[in-house]
Amino acid sequence: MPTSTSSSPSKEKNSSPNAMTKDALLREYLDFAVDTAYRAGRLTLGYFQAGVRADFKEDDSPVTVADRKAEEVVRARIEQRYPGHAIVGEEFGAQGSEGASHRWFIDPIDGTKSFMRGVPLYGQLLGLEIDGHVEVGVAFFPALDEMVCAATGAGCFWNGRRAYVAETASLSRSFLSCTDVANFEAYGRGAVWQRLQAATYYRVGWPDAYGHALVATGRLELMLDPLMNPWDCAPFPVILREAGGFFGDWAGTETIYSSAALSTTQTLLPEVLRLIEGKQGKRAGA
Secondary structure: OOOOOOOOOOOOOOOOHHHHHHHHHHHHHHHHHHHHHHHHHHHHHOOOOOOOOOEEOOOOOEEOHHHHHHHHHHHHHHHHHOOOOEEEEOOOEEEOOOOOOEEEEEEEEEOHHHHHOOOOOOEEEEEEEEOOEEEEEEEEEOOOOEEEEEEOOOEEEEOOEEOOOOOOOOHHHOEEEEOOOHHHHHOOOHHHHHHHHHHOOEEEOOOHHHHHHHHHOOOOOEEEEOOOOHHHHOOHHHHHHHOOEEEEOOOOOOOOOOOOEEEEEOOOHHHHHHHHHOOOOOOOOO
16 A cells, blocks of 8 residues: 655654644644545545446536545545544535534545546545645545655655656746646636647646646646636645645635646746736747
8 A cells, every 4th residue: 555654754853842743643644644545546446447327416527436435435434533523525515513623625536537438547635624724635546556645844755755846947848737628718718728838848638636746746847727626626735835836726825715726836836827817928949
C-alpha cells in the first residue's frame, strides 16, 4: 500500500508543545486519509472496465454504483474514527454540525466520465478542512496506482517520494490542460482559454483531478477548470502549497469554494493571473 511520508526527510520542529501537538495530529490525519483513500480506491477497481452502467443526476453528471460504494466506505471509516468531525460528500451530501472545526470532503470517483468509459485517469479524493483551512489532502488514482498526498508542514508526496512543481520559467514553455474545452464557452470564459492556450507551449487533455495532481508532481505547469465544486478539489490547496505551487480561484486566492479553479506554480502564477484578467497576452515562443 502507498505510504504518505515514508521517505520524508527529518524536519526541524518548533519546540512549542502546541506546535508539536498540531504536527502530530496532522500526520495522524494524513496517515488515516491515505489508508482510507487507498481502500476506497481499490474497491472501485472491482467495478472498473466491468461494464458498470452509469445513471445520470439532475445536473446531467454520471454516477455509478462504484461512486456510491466508495463514498460509503470513506464515510463509515470517518464516522468510526472521528465521530465529531463533519463530512461533505458528492453523493450523500453533508452530515454533522455546520459549526464543526473539522470537515472532511469526499469525492469517491472524481472523473466518473473517464471511469465509465474505462479510462484510468479517475481519482479518489479526500480533503480535511480545519477551521476553514485545508490542512490534509489525498488524491489516489487506483487504476494508475498513483498516490499524491500532503499535510501542512509535512511536504507533498507522490508514491512516497517528495513531489514539487516544475521549475519552468515561462508560460511559453509550459504545458496547459483542462477537463472539457466546451466548458469555457459555456461559462463565459472562452476568451480566457484562448489567451492561455496562445501563451503556452502545449495544450493537452489530462482531465479532472489528475490534471491538478500532474501540476503538483511537476509534469504539467497549468491546469484550469471553469467549473468546480468543493469536493472536486478539496485535497489540492495543501497538495499544491506543499509542492511549492498554487491552487485556488482565478483571482489568486487559495480556496475550494470558487466556481472556477486553477493549479500552477508560484513562478508562473502572476503571468497566469494577468492573462486571466486580459491584461497581457503573448503567443507561445514569443
